[in-house]
Amino acid sequence: xxAFDPSQVPPxxxxxxxxxxxxxxxxxxxxxxxxxxxxIAYARANPERQLIAxxxxxxxxxxxxxxxxxxxxxxxxxxxxADATAFVTHLIPDQTLAKVFILYPNPxxxxxQANLRWHNxxxxxxxxxxxxxxxxxxxxxxxPWYADEAVATLTHQWGLHLTLRHQITGSPRTxxxxxxxxxxxxxxxxxxxxxx
Numbered sequence: 001x002x003a004f005d006p007s008q009v010p011p012x013x014x015x016x017x018x019x020x021x022x023x024x025x026x027x028x029x030x031x032x033x034x035x036x037x038x039x040i041a042y043a044r045a046n047p048e049r050q051l052i053a054x055x056x057x058x059x060x061x062x063x064x065x066x067x068x069x070x071x072x073x074x075x076x077x078x079x080x081x082a083d084a085t086a087f088v089t090h091l092i093p094d095q096t097l098a099k100v101f102i103l104y105p106n107p108x109x110x111x112x113q114a115n116l117r118w119h120n121x122x123x124x125x126x127x128x129x130x131x132x133x134x135x136x137x138x139x140x141x142x143x144p145w146y147a148d149e150a151v152a153t154l155t156h157q158w159g160l161h162l163t164l165r166h167q168i169t170g171s172p173r174t175x176x177x178x179x180x181x182x183x184x185x186x187x188x189x190x191x192x193x194x195x196x
Contacts, residue, residue, distance in 0.1 A: 004122035012086040016052075016078070018093060025050040025076065026098035031084040031118075032056070032105055036064035038173045042101075043077035049098070053079045054087055085123050092130040100131060103140040104176040117146070119153040128158065136163070137192045140173075142180040147188040160192040 021027060026049045033039045033053035043051050055061040061081040068079050080087065108116040118124065118139070131137070137160065141147050147165070154160045168187040172178035180187050 004125055006089045006126060009086050009089045011090045012080075012082045014080050014082050014087065014091070016080055016082075016087070016091055018091060021050055021078070022076075027052065027096055028099040028101070029088070029092070029097050030054065030101040030103070032102060033064055033079065034060050034103075035175050036067035036079075037175055037178075038101070038103060039064070039077055039079065040067055040071055040074065041173065043074045044071075047076055050076050050078070053077065054082050054084050055079070056081065056083050085126075088130055089123075089126055094129050095132050097131045098135050100127065100135065100137045101140075102138070103174050104142065104180075105139075107141065107143050107146045109143075117149070119150045119158070124158060128160075131194070133194055135194065139190045139192070140168070140177065140187060141190075142176075142185045142187045144186070144188070147190060151190060154192050159194075161195065162190070163193050164189070164191040 028049055028051045030039055030042070030051060030053045033055045036053070039051055039053035053064065055064050058081065064079055068074070068077060071077070102118055105118050106116075108114065114120055137154070139150055141150070151162055151165065155162055166189055168177060168181065168189055172181055177187050
């Protein structure tokens with residue numbers, strides 16, 4: 001695996017200022033927040049936590065922004081249309097994130113695309129540096145092979161500990177999860193930590 005060089009990553013264009021976040025809340029990050037179903041529900045259910053929700057694509061971010069604007073009371077949700085690699089590299093201080101969510105990332109199923117999967121990206125080393133020693137990383141997928149590969153890579157290569165792996169039941173957290181469950185597919189929620 002090639003090394004990740006932060007100096008080669010251009011800074012994101014955003015008005016985000018870390019110092020403006022509340023200092024009395026744990027800071028969580030969602031990468032690929034999609035249309036906003038999970039960020040809105042999560043922020044509503046966890047008013048004592050601060051969630052930063054990133055979405056790269058214009059279309060999905062427009063829907064996320066519309067949903068966010070419909071909930072002005074959610075002062076603990078900050079959203080940005082940004083590439084996660086640039087945002088995290090330049091704007092998140094080391095050892096500050098308490099939870100990181102990567103829910104239904106593009107699996108890049110072709111063998112030649114394996115290096116694009118989140119658990120195989122050199123950038124993951126930087127993301128892990130931004131997480132607190134007691135932090136959790138949650139990954140979700142509807143593809144069993146992806147779940148197996150992610151568990152193997154994150155535990156053996158990156159040294160994380162698998163703390164939870166279960167099938168999703170109940171209310172869907174994301175639009176992708178809603179679609180997959182409606183089709184009768186199994187959706188996996190997998191959580192990792194630095195400590196056992």
